[in-house]
Amino acid sequence: MLCFFVLLISNHSHMKTFLSVLLLGYSLCAQDGASRVASEALKPSTLESNLRMLTDQIGGRVPGTPAMEKAVQWGVAGFKAAGADSVTVEQFTISNSWAEGNTRMSVTAPESFEVRAVSAAWAPTLEAKRHLPMVDVGEGKPEEFAKAGDISGALLVVHSSEMHKWEDLFAEYENAPGTIERAVKGGAIAIAFQSTRPHDLLYRHTNALAGEIDRVPMVLIAREDAARIFRLLASGEKLYADLEIPNRIGGRFESANVVAELKGSERPDEYVVLGAHLDSWELGTGALDNGCNAALVIDALRAIKASGLKPKRSILFSGEEEGMIGSRDYVTTHRAEMDKIAAVLVVDSGSGRITGFATGGRKDVQAAAARLMGPVKQVDSQVRLTTGAESGTDHLDFFFEGVPTLVADQEEANYLINYHAE
Structure with missing residues (x-):
């Protein structure tokens, strides 16, 4: 529904990317225990096998196809296995197949x-x-x-x-x-x-x-x-x-968002949203855009749950369909809850190292965002906050509703020539 989370841990910079995202996501909910969460994230997990199932066995995932239906089932099963407190599938309509x-x-x-x-x-x-x-x-x-x-x-x-x-x-x-x-x-x-x-x-x-x-x-x-x-x-x-x-070309059809939740211990009705879109174009198997990040969101939930720590706010982990249509539908359906969302975290540019986070031009969130960067800087001291406003990612409809957003700035790595590609 919201963003791409990147985990292609073939070198040190990719590991930094994963930990930067996970620690920032967790610190949005609780300022303590970051080291315990990081420790769990580095342990062996089913992340790679989950990704292989999504890309090798299911393959390209265009909404409205049997492959996409299998991907939704994959997301539900993955979130449940990771220990989510609840997992729901929210249907929405796309105007054309x-x-x-x-x-x-x-x-x-x-x-x-x-x-x-x-x-x-x-x-x-x-x-x-x-x-x-x-x-x-x-x-x-x-x-x-x-x-x-x-x-x-x-x-x-x-x-x-x-x-x-x-x-x-x-x-x-x-x-x-x-x-x-x-x-x-x-x-x-x-x-x-x-x-x-x-x-x-x-x-x-x-x-x-x-x-x-x-x-x-x-x-x-x-x-x-x-x-x-x-x-x-x-x-x-x-x-x-x-x-x-x-x-x-066909008519209207139903698609779905997959939403998992970890309940907060002190403010359960307030939320931090982490996510990754589950669909992909079908010329390839959708590993870079966006299978690796969908698998990462599931593993982020696993790491937080396994740490034994209780986030103060609830965390929603989501998988979204068809680009920005799914996130737009989520915002429309949950508009009454927008004031309860503390932040939306978006990583949307492949496997490159995160160099910073953009706050969307909102000076009012700069101080709070800077405090949250503490655990991240323990992993990578070069990460910086910027005031830039990003577009073309699944945070956008939340941004328009006034929800604070953090969008990762990333090195290009191998993203540009490979996304949406054969």
């Missing part, structure tokens, strides 16, 4: 070659189209569309920068809506975005945050294939393509 069919694209004239392509998430179906004229619209900026001229009935190809830093990730999401708007206005048939990942790597890019179907068919094409197309178009050749995007 979506699944990719056998997307196919090829350049047909005057050259002829296959293009590696996958549909963008939530893109509409496109029945097989033949001999579509291909038009290069650069990076999709207004002046580049103007230079391209008539795009009606065309397949647009859009340049991208190779992803190396966080700014590249956000640019991909920020630039797409304008490109889509101009494509629809100009009457284009479809858009082919160049992959931001090297070595033919494809991934599931999404422009929709609420499960709505996009207005124009879209594919992501292998970076190297796109470069070949751009070179041919730049040489003056007129290229044509065949494209088929047989996505399967």
Whole structure:
């Protein structure tokens, strides 16, 4: 429902990441006993076997699929085994079901070659189209569309920068809506975005945050294939393509949040919320985004429970579906309880070492947050608080309700080229 918790403990920095999150989460509920919780966290556990079950046996987990139903059952069983005081499954509705069919694209004239392509998430179906004229619209900026001229009935190809830093990730999401708007206005048939990942790597890019179907068919094409197309178009050749995007789109369906609770000893009606989304796109097995963190949330509960300490406030550990839809539904359903939530803790950027926590621009929580950092600094003295405001994670709807949020700042590690990917 809320956030990604990272545990890929293959080196010292990853262990620091785990302990930083766990100790901060616990210290939000009780200022004592941090060493006991840390000691339990370092003991052998079922975390790795839980993760392998989720990723290797269940695999990619798109809401509305049998795999997602199995993942919910996995979460319930894991929380119960970890010692949760209670575990509940909260149903909510998603407006559309979506699944990719056998997307196919090829350049047909005057050259002829296959293009590696996958549909963008939530893109509409496109029945097989033949001999579509291909038009290069650069990076999709207004002046580049103007230079391209008539795009009606065309397949647009859009340049991208190779992803190396966080700014590249956000640019991909920020630039797409304008490109889509101009494509629809100009009457284009479809858009082919160049992959931001090297070595033919494809991934599931999404422009929709609420499960709505996009207005124009879209594919992501292998970076190297796109470069070949751009070179041919730049040489003056007129290229044509065949494209088929047989996505399967259905109506409303029920999905679920999995919520486990450890009751507080002094203020049980106040809450700290820790969580990780359980769903994933299906091109891979969803280990990095977000299986490792879902497994970590379960192990965080285990470590706190096994320490024998009683948190002063209750702690909710959650698994969420379909990006921010699940957290949005949780906030809507529990709006009357928002004033009882002391904090929401979010770690949402893969396996990189945590360098700090952002307080969302709220100066009123700085002093309290600084006190909570004591146990964390015992693990990593370099961790710092910042006042930055983050977006695109599952804390956002809580933030809008005035709930204090802490979002982890992390090193990139291997996240950028791998999330949502094959």
